[in-house]
Amino acid sequence: MQTIFQVGAGSGGMVVLDLLCREPSVGRIALVEPDVYKSHNVHRHYFGNNEVGEPKADLAAKWVRQFRPDLDLVTLPFDLLDRERQGEIESAAAECDVGVCAVDNEAAKYHFDALMRMHRRPWTLGEVLSGGIGGWVHAFRPGEACYGCVASHLQRSVTTDNSPPPDYTNPGGPVETTIPASKAPISAIASLHATVTLGLLSGTAPEFTSLLMPLAKVDGLFAEALRVHKFRIPRSPECLICGEHATPAGEDLDVALDQALARLGHE
């Protein structure tokens, strides 16, 4: 039986979770999802209006149990970056066979990458492009390119759909400049994300680090829809995120840091 550590059960993460939980080889899933289901989620999610107000983690658990009552689903209904809960998050990371990242903020992606590297676990990441014109699926393996190497290599010349949901309680608030994707492209990219994850679980490593799937023809960006681009991005020896440095640990690290900061404070 295999264990998955997933972060995010939004419109894309829920599709990934649904597809992974149906695999008989998956016996345990730890899911990090702090959000509450809101009315603006309804048109892109599996759940209806009568579920508005419930924690997404609880809804995800109910969904999974319909199909896999035997599956051990552990919900962690707090933020991945919550300082107070890092012990639980690290345990979940240490126990998994594969990590699945389905969040759309950069800080969480870097943090998930750090957790997976610390425990030497492979992981996958799905990203839907603004307006649902396409998306990325990335596969990371221990010792290979980290998220920092990949983000740096790709230069992030197109921004991912990280727009917050519309705030109907604040009609005079800032206007969104990114276009939200609709359910079909989100599900298409999430299905690819799940497929790549299952490949890693079965030990079949994909021959790419990053897969770009255009879902629409966009002048100056995508010449053709549904023509997959695959990239094998190497680990960058100069990467400041995954570069290895000999450092003291624990209290010695604190002492060394205090000394260095004191030195620079009195320059």
Added chain:
Amino acid sequence: MGLLDTEAGKRRLLCVEIPAVERYNEGRDPDFKVQVMRGGSALTLRYRLKPCHNVYMLETRLHSGYPTVPPETRVVTPLRHCPHLLEGQTLCLWRQGSTRDSSRWDPAKFTCVFAIQAAWRWLACYEVWHETGEWPLPEAK
């Protein structure tokens, strides 16, 4: 998350950022060396720059989420209101998704010293703008 309260954050500081600042300071006039101050969960770099004619006092703040969150630089010396200047005399230096290397903060490649260099370039532009009314670099795309 956790520049000063996680192992990863502390290691980044000790092995990457502090050596970069020390190299920057090496042999530099004492008035122009970078000082590093700790404040809560963030670090502040204080320094002077002289891009052309004038000396400016600046602060670059490394927030708790650094390096994922880009450093934030403000000019302490009073400036005239000008393009690319945000509230509190904070410099508009980074644009998410920019294809121009110098306008896109890259935590895998840059240290806080890159933010100092970016501030120097911004101030050089400011002095040209002050003289001519034209900002000499195009908008980041």
